[in-house]
Amino acid sequence: MKVLEELRKQRVQEIEELRRAGVEPYPYKFDKTHSTADIKRLFDEKLGAGEILEEEKVSTAGRVMSIRDHGKSAFFHIKDQEGRLQIYIRKNAVGNEKYQLFKKYVNVGDIVGVKGFPFKSKTGELTIFVEDFQILSKAVRPLPEKWHGLKDKEIIYRQRYVDMIANDESLERFKLRYKVIRLMREFLNERGFVEVETPTLVYVTGGAEARPFVTHLNVFDIDMYLRIATELYLKRYIVGGFEKVYEIGKVFRNEGISYKHSPEFTSMELYWAYADYNDIMELTEDLISFIVKEIFGTTKVIYQGTEIDFSKPFRRVRMRDFILEKLGVDIVEDSDEKMLSVLKKQGVDVPIKSRGHLINKLWDLVEDQVVQPTFLLDHPVDISPLAKRHREDPRLTERFELIVFGREIANAFSELNDPVDQYQRFLEQVKLREAGDEEAHMMDKDFVRALEYGMPPTGGLGIGIDRLVMFLTDSPTIRDVIAFPLVNPKSLEEEIEYEEEVEEK
RNA sequence: GGGCCGUUAGCUCAACUGGUAGAGCACCUGAUUCUUAAUCAGGGGGCUGCAGGUUCGAGUCCUGCACGGCCCA
Numbered sequence: 001m002k003v004l005e006e007l008r009k010q011r012v013q014e015i016e017e018l019r020r021a022g023v024e025p026y027p028y029k030f031d032k033t034h035s036t037a038d039i040k041r042l043f044d045e046k047l048g049a050g051e052i053l054e055e056e057k058v059s060t061a062g063r064v065m066s067i068r069d070h071g072k073s074a075f076f077h078i079k080d081q082e083g084r085l086q087i088y089i090r091k092n093a094v095g096n097e098k099y100q101l102f103k104k105y106v107n108v109g110d111i112v113g114v115k116g117f118p119f120k121s122k123t124g125e126l127t128i129f130v131e132d133f134q135i136l137s138k139a140v141r142p143l144p145e146k147w148h149g150l151k152d153k154e155i156i157y158r159q160r161y162v163d164m165i166a167n168d169e170s171l172e173r174f175k176l177r178y179k180v181i182r183l184m185r186e187f188l189n190e191r192g193f194v195e196v197e198t199p200t201l202v203y204v205t206g207g208a209e210a211r212p213f214v215t216h217l218n219v220f221d222i223d224m225y226l227r228i229a230t231e232l233y234l235k236r237y238i239v240g241g242f243e244k245v246y247e248i249g250k251v252f253r254n255e256g257i258s259y260k261h262s263p264e265f266t267s268m269e270l271y272w273a274y275a276d277y278n279d280i281m282e283l284t285e286d287l288i289s290f291i292v293k294e295i296f297g298t299t300k301v302i303y304q305g306t307e308i309d310f311s312k313p314f315r316r317v318r319m320r321d322f323i324l325e326k327l328g329v330d331i332v333e334d335s336d337e338k339m340l341s342v343l344k345k346q347g348v349d350v351p352i353k354s355r356g357h358l359i360n361k362l363w364d365l366v367e368d369q370v371v372q373p374t375f376l377l378d379h380p381v382d383i384s385p386l387a388k389r390h391r392e393d394p395r396l397t398e399r400f401e402l403i404v405f406g407r408e409i410a411n412a413f414s415e416l417n418d419p420v421d422q423y424q425r426f427l428e429q430v431k432l433r434e435a436g437d438e439e440a441h442m443m444d445k446d447f448v449r450a451l452e453y454g455m456p457p458t459g460g461l462g463i464g465i466d467r468l469v470m471f472l473t474d475s476p477t478i479r480d481v482i483a484f485p486l487v488n489p490k491s492l493e494e495e496i497e498y499e500e501e502v503e504e505k
Numbered sequence: 506g507g508g509c510c511g512u513u514a515g516c517u518c519a520a521c522u523g524g525u526a527g528a529g530c531a532c533c534u535g536a537u538u539c540u541u542a543a544u545c546a547g548g549g550g551g552c553u554g555c556a557g558g559u560u561c562g563a564g565u566c567c568u569g570c571a572c573g574g575c576c577c578a
Contacts, residue, residue: 002514002550002551003514003515003532003549003550003551004514004515006532006549006550007515007531007532007550008515010532010533050539066541066542066543068540068541068543068544069537069540069543070537070538070539070540070543070544071536071537071538072537072538073537073538073539073540074538074540075539075540075541075543076540076541077541086540086541088538088539088540090538091538092538107531107532108531108532109531121539121540121541122539122540123539123540123541125539125540125541127539127540141515142515142516142531142532143515143516143531144515144516144517144530144531145515145516145517145518145529145530145531146516146530146531146542147517147529147530147542148516148517148518148529148530149516149517150516150517151516151517151518152512152516152517152573153573153574154512154572154573154574155516157573166516256578259575349578487573488571488572488573
């Protein structure tokens with residue numbers, strides 16, 4: 001700690017020195033005309049090694065990532081949102097005063113602005129020859145090691161900004177995440193879907209099986225919940241007359257953290273009036289293959305060493321058939337006792353012995369066997385309280401989940417729009433709740449009332465954006481695609497206390 | 506919640522069966538006008554996560570706690 005403390009004091013002292021010399025280390029604005037990518041795009045092909053383009057003036061800025069000082073000149077690299085670029089500063093070009101300013105006061109980690117022209121070094125690297133430069137922000141803390149980057153997972157997750165500075169692939173990963181979201185919007189807007197919003201604070205939760213976060217609303221003195229899904233409000237839009245809606249937003253589930261679960265994550269849900277789950281299936285294939293192709297130029301990605309092909313059509317397999325094939329048990333015809341005995345043989349403990357839980361546990365046993373993008377079809381009614389009964393078998397529903405690498409990426413149904421059936425399904429859920437299943441649905445009477453006014457036949461879809469992005473960025477855990485994941489705040493508090501002690505000294 | 510592994514300088518990592526805690530990067534001083542993990546010479550920097558215990562002696566062995574990672578629930 002002492003080392004860091006001394007280094008920070010040294011930097012703070014330098015900042016005071018700069019101010020005394022009339023140099024503001026935190027100026028207000030810099031006129032950045034070119035990003036590092038602009039410069040590469042404009043000049044990389046035009047220049048051969050050793051060539052210069054003195055009349056092409058550019059102004060760029062970024063964080064200093066490395067410095068190679070040669071006495072009366074120096075090379076350094078800056079990093080901006082688009083990448084890294086080499087800069088060359090020479091005493092006889094910027095004048096003694098500016099050069100001394102650079103040499104004495106610019107460190108790795110500082111943010112600087114440079115004006116000059118492009119050239120290519122002897123070794124062929126595109127470089128900016130500095131005619132003028134300015135400190136834009138002095139860093140007080142040192143950067144992690146330039147060669148090995150930042151590896152400490154704790155710092156990576158707790159101080160993502162440091163991770164993004166030190167590890168270029170981290171910044172790129174989040175850029176890709178937001179490109180996925182942008183492409184998703186483009187695709188849906190293009191097809192006439194309207195982006196809408198629904199409440200985050202809700203009186204009753206629904207739309208998923210999950211324990212909610214509880215909070216308190218002072219004005220009515222009632223407990224409220226953070227939404228666990230956007231489904232039930234989006235369907236109210238359909239009742240109200242919207243025909244194609246979607247929402248991209250955070251949902252909250254008060255459950256464990258794992259490589260594929262985060263208590264706070266981002267979903268995209270859409271609802272399409274007059275469509276059924278077959279239409280939604282096609283839409284899902286189109287949407288995902290479009291995104292993958294736009295990003296990579298191909299539908300194939302490598303995830304953790306396995307090639308995954310997102311080209312359409314995706315494989316379709318009935319949940320009933322798949323479990324029957326793998327485990328020899330029929331989740332529609334066989335008794336609860338039969339299913340329980342299969343589970344026991346596999347050493348699976350079932351705390352709540354409802355038929356729905358038994359089916360879910362059976363699926364858990366075999367889900368890993370689905371690797372390539374697959375639509376798992378026609379789930380039993382017991383595990384699908386919001387889906388319409390299958391037109392060919394009322395014990396099943398018209399539902400699919402998109403499974404990739406054993407993970408659920410999307411969930412969709414022909415939406416249940418029969419208010420009487422929906423009410424009965426809620427009653428079943430309430431029974432489970434009373435039996436101790438905290439993840440079962442709550443009775444949502446207003447939602448039933450909405451259905452009583454009439455909802456057109458509707459297809460709906462939910463996609464877990466974080467999980468999708470994991471596949472596209474080859475991320476082993478969901479925390480890698482959430483910029484600021486949930487961390488235990490305890491040690492963070494200690495760090496802040498230490499900071500306060502320093503300030504007092 | 507359970508099991509296993511980890512925590513050493515700002516960062517990345519060493520330190521044999523217990524015997525004076527080291528290197529590289531970063532930082533400071535000096536040299537250096539095409540370097541790119543620049544180079545060369547010199548310098549400062551450690552409550553070995555925290556608290557106990559065993560021992561002549563603990564980074565190293567034992568116990569507890571904190572935080573993290575992986576696996577399981």
